Amino acid sequence: xxxxxxxxxxxxxxxxxxxxxxxxxxxxxxxxxxxxxxxxxxxxxxxxxxxxxxxxxxxxxxxxxxxxxxxxxxxxxxxxxxxxxxxxxxxxxxxxxxxxxxxxxxxxxxxxxxxxxxxxxxxxxxxxxxxxxxxxxxxxxxxxxxxxxxxxxxxxxxxxxxxxxxxxxxxxxxxxxxxxxxxxxxxxxxxxxxxxxxxxxxxxxxxxxxxxxxxxxxxxxxxxxxxxxxxxxxxxxxxxxxxxxxxxxxxxxxxxxxxxxxxxxxxxxxxxxxxxxxxxxxxxxxxxxxxxxxxxxxxxx
DNA sequence: AATTCGCCCTGTCGGC
DNA sequence: TGCCGACAGGGCGAAT
Numbered sequence: 001x002x003x004x005x006x007x008x009x010x011x012x013x014x015x016x017x018x019x020x021x022x023x024x025x026x027x028x029x030x031x032x033x034x035x036x037x038x039x040x041x042x043x044x045x046x047x048x049x050x051x052x053x054x055x056x057x058x059x060x061x062x063x064x065x066x067x068x069x070x071x072x073x074x075x076x077x078x079x080x081x082x083x084x085x086x087x088x089x090x091x092x093x094x095x096x097x098x099x100x101x102x103x104x105x106x107x108x109x110x111x112x113x114x115x116x117x118x119x120x121x122x123x124x125x126x127x128x129x130x131x132x133x134x135x136x137x138x139x140x141x142x143x144x145x146x147x148x149x150x151x152x153x154x155x156x157x158x159x160x161x162x163x164x165x166x167x168x169x170x171x172x173x174x175x176x177x178x179x180x181x182x183x184x185x186x187x188x189x190x191x192x193x194x195x196x197x198x199x200x201x202x203x204x205x206x207x208x209x210x211x212x213x214x215x216x217x218x219x220x221x222x223x224x225x226x227x228x229x230x231x232x233x234x235x236x237x238x239x240x241x242x243x244x245x246x247x248x249x250x251x252x253x254x255x256x257x258x259x260x261x262x263x264x265x266x267x268x269x270x271x272x273x274x275x276x277x278x279x280x281x282x283x284x285x286x287x288x289x290x291x292x293x294x295x296x297x298x299x300x301x
Numbered sequence: 302a303a304t305t306c307g308c309c310c311t312g313t314c315g316g317c
Numbered sequence: 318t319g320c321c322g323a324c325a326g327g328g329c330g331a332a333t
Contacts, residue, residue: 003324013332059327076326112311131310133327149328158320175304184328241313241325257305281306307331314324 002074003059004189005232006243010080011056013246014125017082018063021119022050030114030132031219035149037138045138046070046117056151058188062144069144075133077242081107084123103248153188157225160187161292166218170210177213178206179280181225190220192282193238193260197228199286200259205293206279207288231256247251259285 001008010269016115028047031039049065056062072080083106107128108118115127115136127134139147155165168186180186181195188226190198199206202224206216215222236249239241240251241263254261258268267287276285 073327075328076308130312131325133310134329170303173303179304182327283324304333306330308329308331309327310325312325314322316322317320 001074001191001193002078002193002237002243003191003232004056004229005253006057006237007059007061007074007189008233009251010074010246011054011219014054014080014082016059016094017123017246018051018119018125019051020050021121021123023047023065023117024120025116026112026116027116027118028136032131033129033134034136034138041192042138045203045239049120057145057150058156058184059191060150064111064144067140067270069139069142069151071135071136071137071139071144071147072127073135073149074129075129075135077131077246078127078129078134079107079242080246081128081244081248083124083126090158094290118149145235152185154184154186155188157187157189157222157229160222162219162226162232163221166215169213169218175210176207176279177204177221178282178284179216180210181221182280182282188227189193189229192230192275192284193257194228195282196260196285198289199259201224201228203289207293218226229261238251259287 004210009178023046028034028039028042034042035134045068049068051063051065053064054124055064059073061072087106089106089108107126112130113126113128117125119125120223124209126149139146159243160163179197181190181198182192196206202221232238232253235252235256236245238253238257239250240254259274262274265274265288266272270287270289272287274285275288276283277282
């Protein structure tokens with residue numbers, strides 16, 4: 001699922017091909033993905049709009065247009081592909097990629113392609129989402145930060161001051177700490193992959209109750225969140241199924257994960273078999289030795 | 302008020 | 318070989 005590093009990778013790759021381009025035609029092929037705006041008006045409103053900026057907030061991508069903002073959430077399986085004028089359709093675009101190889105051409109318009117923006121200079125932006133958990137929102141003006149979907153988002157993990165966020169941990173909360181990391185009102189952009197990775201790096205059990213965390217542990221955890229997100233961006237995101245960069249290539253971070261997707265395999269640090277369980281209704285992998293739930297009791301004399 | 306649960310959706314995979 | 322249930326999970330609204 002695209003989380004902050006994946007969305008940021010996509011954003012960076014779209015800045016050059018999209019900024020300054022004018023939308024000639026917008027094809028919305030699955031109208032139910034569009035929220036809060038009459039689907040019938042969508043194409044008419046977008047036509048002629050120039051893309052002014054490509055911005056990320058949490059897991060949301062925002063295209064600032066002349067008079068609107070187009071907010072995109074990729075859900076679990078959303079893909080954005082930028083195609084230049086001379087890109088040819090490759091029927092195997094999504095299947096031929098192995099490793100970090102970059103596919104040739106552009107993905108064809110298939111049954112999972114839900115939005116096509118035709119741009120001046122011959123380029124196209126295609127939005128593809130097999131499981132349709134993605135969402136599109138068109139907001140008049142540029143006050144997209146006030147939209148209900150974004151207004152309550154927590155701080156950006158890579159811009160926050162840790163000393164300012166440590167006091168925002170709920171003091172009496174009995175929630176497992178992983179649930180807090182996944183809460184977009186606490187931090188914006190952390191999802192299941194990077195929550196598990198951050199907890200491992202911090203040496204904190206995903207089921208630890210928030211109220212039992214010491215201040216030093218909160219600091220370590222927030223630093224770990226920043227660390228795993230930066231690493232994710234550095235390697236251009238984690239591809240384990242559907243995530244692709246706008247050129248169709250896979251991210252390079254999956255092979256570098258410490259715990260996510262590695263249940264039953266040995267811990268890269270201590271060799272202990274990694275546990276797979278469910279925390280906060282999400283599949284969760286952790287190392288029982290590196291991430292103890294309780295501090296080790298002194299052996300009775 | 303805090304927290305959990307159910308739902309949306311479809312490709313993939315393991316079991317028989 | 319083919320069918321089928323289980324599974325993956327972000328975010329929202331309902332339920333507790």
